Amino acid sequence: MEEKWWQSSVVYQIYPRSFYDSNQDGIGDIPGIIEKLDYLAELGIDVIWLNPVFQSPNVDNGYDISDYEAVNPEYGTMEDLRLLIKKCRARGIKVILDLVVNHTSDQHVWFQEAKKSADNPYHDYYIWRKEPNDLMSNFGGSAWEYVPEVDQYYLHFYSRQQPDLNWENPRMRQDIYKMMNFWIHEGIGGFRMDVIDLIGKVPDQNIKENGPHLHEYLQEMARETYGEKDLLTVGETWGAAAENAKLFCDPRRKELSMIFQFEQINLDKVKGKHRWDLKELDMIELKDVLSKWQSVMENNGWNSLFWNNHDLPRIVSRWGNDHGKYRVLSAKMLAILLHGMKGTPYIYQGEEIGMTNFYSDDISDYPDIETQQVYKERLDQGFSKEDILRSIHKKARDNGRTPMQWSQAENAGFTKGVPWMKVNPNYQQVNAADCLEHKDSIFYTYQTLIRLRKESRVLRQGTYRLIDRENPNIFSYERILENQKIMVICNFYQEETKYEVSLEGARVLTANYPDMEYRSGILCLRAYEAVMLIWEK
Structure with missing residues (x-):
């Protein structure tokens, strides 16, 4: 099957409110994104996914839209957005917009x-x-x-200021498609579709996700809007499972390019309980889940690959080591592990410099509506403040929403005004300017991984095979296509470990240490060590 452009692309997600403030009012904006396009071009990304910049009262930070065809003045103007699309196009970068059509604002x-x-x-x-x-x-x-x-x-499945749309109404659907075609005409590269598996809900039967008419709606949407156009469409589907995932993105069904599924993201949640109830990650479970999804989508669709987004904590704090000397190494390891897999990688702003979670004991430092609600509910349920904050430090959506850390300047170079949300105090050590100065930084690991995806067909299209599933410390797998084989070997933890493997004839594509300790068929893996190798016959 012919390779699509988005199968060799890497997407960079921008949360506009926190990216870069050009007018010093404390809120990131579209002109600020334009100012940083050279940075993104140097990183090498192909697509920007722009979180909502539409008119909104901001009850849920833009996911409560009051006018789908107007730009929120906080972010700029329609002309600013058109200029962003134009300047991205000049750099070979496409812009995809967030499509929020499960609900609107109550001000719509x-x-x-x-x-x-x-x-x-x-x-x-x-x-x-x-x-x-x-x-x-x-x-x-x-x-x-x-x-x-x-x-x-x-x-309203979210805030009471976010009433759910009735997708059973054909006139409403046509108005949605008209709006989508408006943006397609403006030259966007596609849509990321917010909680799209909820649009087929049947509330009288307590069906939230994957309702009986969901796929009819998606197929109609494709026919009426993007179906015959070469666009990227990715659906946020918290309810997707191995059994139904290919219904969304099998190309023969003509629905979506790919989906975000979240099974791996729930692995540190206590099964059957609230997502704020924490458990330690079982690495073999992580292997099984990621490997399952590589298998599920083989010849049946396409994977999205991601660790972070605006609704999730920072991955280096979640499953890496964000304190002390291992932050950089663990961030690189997690990047190599994910980017070696089959699918389209998504990088969330700041991930490429190893930004971490935000640790505060003041609940007012977490403005997100969900976090505030959970804090109140859990206090009422008898949880201690310390227990609630421990969960918030680990899981709160605001961990991914602190302002982008550009430099050591005041407010991390994000703004000269008062930032809408507190800047993570570690910006003196963690910032883009420092990363750009040091060729062994996380930024350049991501740059290499993006370049390798463009250059390597086996990395884009090779089949996936998990190796040594039972090993409790090492995540290793192969990618194979014709006469080429790539192997990714990652020590997931701080403790050193040995791994028996033949590396005869291999060359290193990328690694997070400058050298490799390999003797007599034994690879000695240091803390969070990761290596990507290739064999060519």
């Missing part, structure tokens, strides 16, 4: 009309019931909110 004109009367033509754009059932919001509390003007309850 559709909802403002919908709550006026049950006879209003926009009323049926949302989901209303005379009596609520026991569905719960993902942010806590009931998923239903009463509106006295119509004597009905509307559904």
Whole structure:
């Protein structure tokens, strides 16, 4: 099958509010992104995924959209966004936008009309019931909110200011497709689709994800918008499992390019409990999950590869070592481990310089609506403040939202104003300027991995095979295509370990140490050591 452009691409996710502030009001903006395009071009990425920059009251940091075809003045203007797309195109970079169509803001004109009367033509754009059932919001509390003007309850799977759209309404769907075509006409490279597996919900049957008409809606969406265009479409699907994943992205079904599935992200959660209940990662479970998804998508679709995003903590704090001398080594190891796999890698801003979680004992330093809600609920449930903060330090979404650390200047060079969220105090040691000065930095490891993906067909298309599953310390696998083989070997922990392997005829593609200790068929792996090797017949 012909290789698609996005199969050799690497995507860089930008959270605009925290990327770079050009006008010194404390909030990142689109002109700020434009100013940093040379940095991204030097890194080598091909695609920018832009978190929402649309008009929004910012109850959920832009995921509550009040106008899909207007830019939030905090971020700039429509002309700024057009200029960003144009300047990216000049550098060979595409821009994909966040498509948030499971819900809108309650300030959207559709909802403002919908709550006026049950006879209003926009009323049926949302989901209303005379009596609520026991569905719960993902942010806590009931998923239903009463509106006295119509004597009905509307559904909201997130904040009560984010009413869910009614995808059973064909007129509403057509308005969504019209909006999508507006942005396609503006020259974007595709869409990242927020919680897209919720649009087929059946609330009366307590079905949130993967409802019976979900795939009909996605196929219709493709036909009406991007289907015949060469665009990247990636769906956020928390409910995806091995059994249904290929329904989304098998090219013969004409739905999406790929999905984000989150099975690996839940491995440090206590099974059957809230995601804020923590457990230590079992590395063999991680091997099994990542390997399963490599197998599931073989010839049935395409994987997205990611450790971080705006809803997740920093990976070097989660499964690496973010304190002391092993931060750099563990960050490089995690990068090599992921980028050696088959799929399209996604880099979240700051990942390429090893940014870490933000540790504060003041709950006001975590403005995210979900974190604030969980803190209150858990206090009411009898958890101690110390236990709650321990979970927040590990899991809070705000860990990924602190301002980008550009330099050692005040506020990490993000702004000369008052930043909308506190800057991580470790910016004196962790910043882009320092990384750019040192050729052995995390930045240049990512740059190498991006270049290798472009150059190496076996890295893009080779089949995956897990090696030595039972080894509790080492994650190793092969990628094979025709007469080439790549092997990735990673020591996942701080303790040194030995690994029996034949490296005859191999050459190193990249590694996180400048040398390799290999004698008599034994590879001596130091703390967090990772190596990617290639054999060519």
